[in-house]
Amino acid sequence: MCGRFALAAVSGFYSRFHVSNVDFRLDPRYNIAPTQTVPVIVNGGENKVVPMRWGLIPVWAKAEDIGDRLINARAETVATKPIFKRLLGSRRCIVPTTGFYEWKKEGSSKTPYYIRTKGEELFGLAGLYDRWRDKEGNETLSFTIITTEANSFMSKIHNRMPVILREEHEPFWLGKDALTEKQLRRVLSPYPSSGMRAHEVMKAVGNPKLDRPEVTRPLGKQS
């Protein structure tokens, strides 16, 4: 799955995602946890970066805490599950990241890894979002990250991984056109193993309050 990621300090964010609101304040983040509000890319004619809460709150929700565990949606079933299905048509988004974390379980111990693509520092995860209003009419935007089966590289660490969008698919994913089953399978398929890298990081990354660059840095052996 994908339950923690980073959006470290980088240059070229706005051009990489072709966003028009270049005055958006981007604070570097090294340890983003569910329920937190982070920048997400959407398209409404032109690409914009907007703040959204991680954990999907469906439009019909009575309380926002339903979103606390809807941090991921399975690619294999996203087109059939009622909660996500309706969002596939027009509420697709890209979650910009410089890397995500997965914990490898070996017996009773858990080892955290920071996982990136090769090449550009920034890449995009496939997401879906929704708009929700509380009783007072205050609107909250929230999102979920689509996951898929691990490729051979990731399966050494975990059996699931987020959907990493190939850059050429990004405009298409942000568009409002409906996707055919075939297109969906293609866009949401696991990113190639050959394009990924990972390294072990300090166990302290487990504490979501530790939002510092150190938690992304290599520790011990590379993989």
Place this chain on the structure above:
DNA sequence: CCAGACGTTGTT
């Protein structure tokens, strides 16, 4: 028709 659910993950 209305009522009630709508989700993922890992572990058991």
Place this chain on the structure above:
DNA sequence: GTCTGG
């Protein structure tokens, strides 16, 4: 063990 908060 299980739920909540970040």
Place this chain on the structure above:
DNA sequence: CCAGACGTTGTT
């Protein structure tokens, strides 16, 4: 995802 908290009642 992990970390950290988790509770009522009546009586003092």
Place this chain on the structure above:
DNA sequence: GTCTGG
């Protein structure tokens, strides 16, 4: 909102 179950 939309789907499923009764």
